[in-house]
Amino acid sequence: MLTTQRKQQILSLLKRDGQVVAKDVSKAMGVSEDTIRRDLRELAQEGLLQRVHGGALPASPAVADxxxxxxxxxxxxxxxxxxxxxxxxxxxxxxxxxxxxxxxxxxxxxxxxxxxxxxxxxxxxxxxxxxxxxxxxxxxxxxxxxxxxxxxxxxxxxxxxxxxxxxxxxxxxxxxxxxxxxxxxxxxxxxxxxxxxxxxxxxxxxxxxxxxxxxxxxxxxxxxxxxxxxxxxxxxxxxxxxxxxxxxxxx
The missing domain is CATH 3.40.50.1360 (Rossmann fold)
Structure with missing residues (x-):
């Protein structure tokens, strides 16, 4: 699975479930937790989610000025x-x-x-x-x-x-x-x-x-x-x- 596809799937899971757990996502996608954590870090830098311990939550759009x-x-x-x-x-x-x-x-x-x-x-x-x-x-x-x-x-x-x-x-x-x-x-x-x-x-x-x-x-x-x-x-x-x-x- 390409990185872009993996990130899109993470965002889809986040929208559906309201949260993602890195350990569970890594098992489901057959990749390492380090890979998922890197994906979450990059998605957070883009403002698309909020990282928390062990996974991520949806980022609030209300942080705008x-x-x-x-x-x-x-x-x-x-x-x-x-x-x-x-x-x-x-x-x-x-x-x-x-x-x-x-x-x-x-x-x-x-x-x-x-x-x-x-x-x-x-x-x-x-x-x-x-x-x-x-x-x-x-x-x-x-x-x-x-x-x-x-x-x-x-x-x-x-x-x-x-x-x-x-x-x-x-x-x-x-x-x-x-x-x-x-x-x-x-x-x-x-x-x-x-x-x-x-x-x-x-x-x-x-x-x-x-x-x-x-x-x-x-x-x-x-x-x-x-x-x-x-x-x-x-x-x-x-x-x-x-x-x-x-x-x-x-x-």
Whole structure:
């Protein structure tokens, strides 16, 4: 089997099963594990999968920059944003992550809602400029231009002063094995800290993020209260999460 054929078969298995195990693939194809590991390494360099110990998982398309993510499944993000916005209660202090799905949460907060939104995203803050009864606390720090959010020591120090009701977290990957992941090491640390500053964490996960993984782990799924997903997400995809006790809310 040619290398290109072997790689294509690996990608087909990944699409069908949601993961590949190097040992199993090497036996099925009659080649060494070293050969399969090399194939996985090269496919990962092309951004076609995410390597994990012993194999690989689908790579998340949501690791693109902010402008690129605006093109991904916009209708689903709107629905998730509306559902999450409806969860905010008057008088609450909520933390709103950066990203295109979180922006939909900001856009759909009720016009008469009186609450406080804490965010490290200038984009989110600007969305709420004309919301008369929502107080906005914008956390400072170094601007991570890829996601348009603040990161770094100053951001961390500010997070330590917060005690919020809910953190609405954006991620690039959700997987039962690897948990919640994102594409930047420092951003993952900020998301962990924001989650620790809130009584509960609600994850915003459009369809392309489920069963996908990115390089940097934020936390395990057991640390979140619920995950808001698109209403039309296939039960084939969700049944394993529900069986594992993950609370899925369909938008």
């Amino acid at each position: 902010f402008a690129g993510r605006e093109l991904l499944r916009h209708e689903g993000k709107v629905a998730i944003g509306m559902a999450a916005a409806a969860m905010v209660r008057p008088g609450q202090v909520v933390i709103l992550d950066g990203g295109t799905t979180a922006r939909e949460v900001a856009r759909h907060l009720p016009s008469d809602l009186q609450a406080t939104v804490v965010t490290h995203s200038p984009t989110i803050a600007l969305e709420l400029v004309h919301h008369a009864s929502v107080e906005v606390i914008l956390l400072g720090g170094r601007l991570f231009k890829h996601s348009i959010v603040a990161v770094g020591a100053e951001t961390m120090d500010s997070i330590r002063q917060i005690r919020a009701d809910t953190f609405f977290m954006g991620v690039t990957g959700v997987h039962l094995q690897t948990g919640l992941t994102t594409g930047d090491y420092e951003e993952a640390a900020i998301k962990r800290a924001l989650s620790g500053a809130a009584a509960e964490t609600v994850v915003l996960a459009s369809a392309e993020k489920l069963n996908a993984a990115s390089p940097y782990r934020i936390m395990g799924l057991e640390k979140v209260s619920s995950i808001v997903i698109e209403r039309g997400t296939s039960e084939v995809v969700t049944k394993e999460y529900e069986a594992a006790g993950v609370n899925l809310l369909r938008a």
